[in-house]
């Protein structure tokens with residue numbers, strides 16, 4: 499899929515603007531504070547329900563306005579076959595529409611818009627908490643496997659119930675039942691993640707030029723259990739939970755399982771954060787994100803969107819060139835921001851240029 503139009507109203511500085519996007523490369527340029535990142539935040543709201551800069555919707559809604567709206571036209575690859583999607587948010591409520599019908603779940607909207615966002619904070623994918631890497635891997639599983647989302651939602655529900663049993667002596671009687679349900683889902687989620695990881699590792703090949711300095715990372719999935727425990731063997735999980743019962747009761751929440759998984763990023767066997775330079779960590783994060791976008795679909799014809807905010811920051815000239823070259827090869831739709839149009843215009847001859855000024859985007 500790709501987006502042929504993006505319309506945004508009341509998102510930060512953006513009062514009301516629309517962009518007729520090109521199928522491959524789009525460049526948004528403009529001065530500082532003109533609204534480039536705000537437009538990408540709006541796109542993030544459409545794809546994920548929230549921004550990459552703040553968890554609070556109230557921060558995004560333009561001062562003086564009460565509702566932010568983002569809509570887009572999705573082209574599904576077959577000529578002339580397109581449909582509208584949209585989301586409106588107040589600080590309390592969300593309204594979602596897909597092809598003129600009301601929809602309740604953000605996940606349903608998300609499934610129409612596989613957006614990978616790369617921004618200056620993306621390095622945290624490598625340096626930050628395991629939760630970011632779990633979400634990163636689960637994003638692939640969400641797009642690749644139709645049943646993943648339901649399994650993950652069930653898991654969250656069971657986990658909440660089980661934690662209540664661990665915390666509250668009054669509910670303790672139900673602990674065995676919730677433990678049984680929690681362990682039954684471990685192999686399911688583990689397998690989805692193993693498959694997502696295999697796709698990711700294969701698609702890292704696209705970023706091979708970017709990884710020349712740091713080297714190709716080895717990615718390892720931590721299951722959320724100690725290494726000696728087989729997350730696919732329900733019987734041994736049952737023993738494990740039995741052994742850890744006292745410890746979990748003492749803590750009052752579930753200490754082990756898919757919600758504690760991590761993706762270990764190793765360079766020659768050592769965690770990347772311990773050996774790589776700041777620039778290399780950033781390149782690793784960018785490489786992983788580019789691979790993520792490609793890993794979302796099993797076939798190359800099913801495309802996604804890659805949005806890059808502030809492409810040039812922190813990369814030296816050689817790596818910037820490597821990144822441009824990698825981006826030129828991808829089939830994904832690109833939306834790239836920068837303060838100056840020239841470097842981007844030179845690299846992407848076919849790019850559609852938009853000048854962003856006071857929150858208005860005008861095609862050049």
Ligand SMILES: Nc1ncnc2c1ncn2[C@@H]1O[C@H](COP(=O)(O)OP(=O)(O)OP(=O)(O)O)[C@@H](O)[C@H]1O
Pocket residue numbers: 509510511528529530531532533534535536537556557558559560561837
């Ligand atoms: N809720 C809001 N309502 C109105 N304006 C806002 C709101 N939140 C932020 N702003 C303003 O919107 C502007 C948008 O900045 P944005 O980050 O989109 O700019 P940018 O073009 O990405 O700039 P840079 O090149 O510096 O990254 C800023 O001046 C900011 O003060």
Ligand SMILES: [Mg+2]
Pocket residue numbers: 534535536807808
């Ligand atoms: Mg910006």
